[in-house]
Amino acid sequence: MRKLILAVLLGGLCAHAADSPVPRSVPATVLRPAHEECRKPLNLWKASAATLLAGNAMDAASSWGKGEMNPVLSGGQGTFGKGGVLLKLGVAGGVVVVEYLVLRHRPSRSLAGALAWINFGDAAVTGAVAGRNFGIAGR
Numbered sequence: 001m002r003k004l005i006l007a008v009l010l011g012g013l014c015a016h017a018a019d020s021p022v023p024r025s026v027p028a029t030v031l032r033p034a035h036e037e038c039r040k041p042l043n044l045w046k047a048s049a050a051t052l053l054a055g056n057a058m059d060a061a062s063s064w065g066k067g068e069m070n071p072v073l074s075g076g077q078g079t080f081g082k083g084g085v086l087l088k089l090g091v092a093g094g095v096v097v098v099e100y101l102v103l104r105h106r107p108s109r110s111l112a113g114a115l116a117w118i119n120f121g122d123a124a125v126t127g128a129v130a131g132r133n134f135g136i137a138g139r
């Protein structure tokens with residue numbers, strides 16, 4: 001739940017901090033160089049989104065069938081199962097979709113780079129938790 005709240009707050013702050021929209025009177029050919037500038041940070045963001053989803057999938061795989069301390073993710077028997085996986089990957093996918101929509105409507109080099117490093121940081125922490133979970137004996 002904390003990750004969801006943090007993701008919503010970060011998404012709102014990033015949307016607010018993004019560059020102001022371009023006036024409608026500017027021809028599309030003028031906008032093209034700005035989008036070309038954003039290509040490298042957008043590629044970095046795409047890689048970070050894939051890393052974030054992979055880290056969460058790895059964490060879900062490492063927790064499957066083991067005791068879950070988070071009551072939101074635990075099933076009826078207190079273990080991590082399909083409900084927890086759906087919630088965990090749903091939140092991660094939702095974060096990526098919100099980031100995509102923000103970057104699509106307000107392309108910015110700094111915003112794409114910041115979101116990429118946030119995603120890489122989250123993936124690193126989640127991957128470390130997954131590594132710890134693989135060391136715990138299952139059912």
